[in-house]
Amino acid sequence: MKRYWFTTFLVFLGAIMLLFLTLPLFKMMIGNDPATLLKTLKEADVSSSIWLTMKVSLFATLFALVTGLPLAYLIARHEFIGRSFLETLVDIPIMIPHTAAGIALLVAFGHGSLGGFFDLFGIKFIGTEAGIMIAMMFLSATFLINGAKEGFKKVDVKLEKVARTLGASPIKVFFAISLPNAKKDIVNGCLMMWGRGLGEFGAVVILVYHPMTAPVLIYDRFTSFGLSYSAPVAAVMIILSIMVFLTVRFVNNRLR
């Protein structure tokens, strides 16, 4: 035992953290009986808010995939002046308070020229799904971009060089070589972004109170009716999120 004292020490401290992370979730899952959870899930406002949260977070993730992936590839593959600054810009949203981010989004997209521009196309951000989407995207796209960036960095640049000499254009190389070899990290990044989007509350609640996302509904029920009324919704949301998260991660880990 003396030989392994340091490992034992690490396990002891690590176990405290693991317990701290899992205990509330575990307690929430076993603290509500299945009948109550099923009943809660059948409530129209609960099921629609959970569906809305998952759907909009997915859209935010897809949009970030299309626009964030090229950015991640650029950062991973090219040396240019201001690259570190660009990386910092990508990281900033996850460091600022979410309510402050909500206010910033409200100022930028709610009114003024940018809001007016989108208004021309009938896109509004106050009290709409589009508002939920930009709030989720602003605070969680960093996870996707950074995940994809690390994935692209792991792909040997010589693979791309060889493919070019074999007659493939840069875009073909990107889709046939870079993307397939970075897909595991990209999928993980998507999963992190999607999961993080599900839980977004601070920024969403400032832009959009109605329609309610699951976190807003939980908050609404807690403040209006108390713990016993909000806990089953929270439990359902946690169980569903974990199920989706584990399924995607399991499938992704089986990908080569």
Added chain:
Amino acid sequence: MFLKIENITIRLGKFNLKDIHLEVKEGQYVTIIGPSGSGKSILLENIAGFYTPNKGKVYLKGEDITYKNIEDINISIVYQDYVLFPHMSVYENILYGLKKKSTQKADHDKEVREIAALLNIDHLLERKPLTLSGGEMQRTSIARALVVKPELLLMDEAFSALDYKIKKEMRKLVKDVAKKYGTTVLHVTHDFEDVWAMADMCVVLRFGEILQVGKPDEIFAHPNSDFVANFVGTNIFEATVVRKEPDLTILKADGFEVYSSCEAKIGEKVRLSIRPENIIITTTKIETSAKNEIEGMIIKVEKRGHIMELSVQVNSIILIVMMTPNSYEHLSLALHSHVFLSFKATSVGLY
């Protein structure tokens, strides 16, 4: 000229490729040697189009390819670490370039199988790269590069990661396949055996500059500078030309005379070079056709694998001589033995 690199200069921060000029004939096998950081790989990747030079041009079959799209230049590259597409099978790896470069789909399968058979990997076509040995991966990488029938094949230390036996096989295989396809090859290497076994021409590079270009024999036996001589392990020492005889130049080194078949003027101070493997070592004076015979003493003996490296002192000059352990034993040599060194006048280079 098949490949012409015309005064290429590439500035990459602290490292520069300086005014590189090189001409290669069709079908030639060229090795590029030089210490680490001399710019060998950058030179190769510049030819392939991965760098835009600050100055100079690259011509392939008379066409300026300096700024051409990489995918439109018919050049293949093979790296030391194989760089096989990990998500594709061996078959798909070889097929990849064919699909991109040729439009006649019907023959693709036949071509893949043909080159796979030539490189003895036809039994591995369904396997993924990660399941292959180093030699098999390198064969696949070479097959993938050659199946598109490149005008020029670039090899960046392609054999460095292979063990001795596989390396030996690969040398023969690549030389044969390149010959069959008529491919011109530029091969960056650290291994002088690659140069001896494969090269028609050798280029020595240092600090981004070409120091010497010539046939391997010329480079190794007649280096043009101290650096090249030291780099390729050739004996060098100073001497002065004292007289001339028909086809011979006689030089005086530190207390002994040396005959060389190279030209130099009387009174000229020159550097003299002799390859260690061109020196015969004996314990008594022998009658040979070799013009040079000098006496010295063994001051150091080192065993290097299957070769003995002896340092023999002749007055103040130390010459390196190579021999097999069997010969060393047979001659009953030892440290401080007095020996005679013989070498031909044609083996003595001057610069």
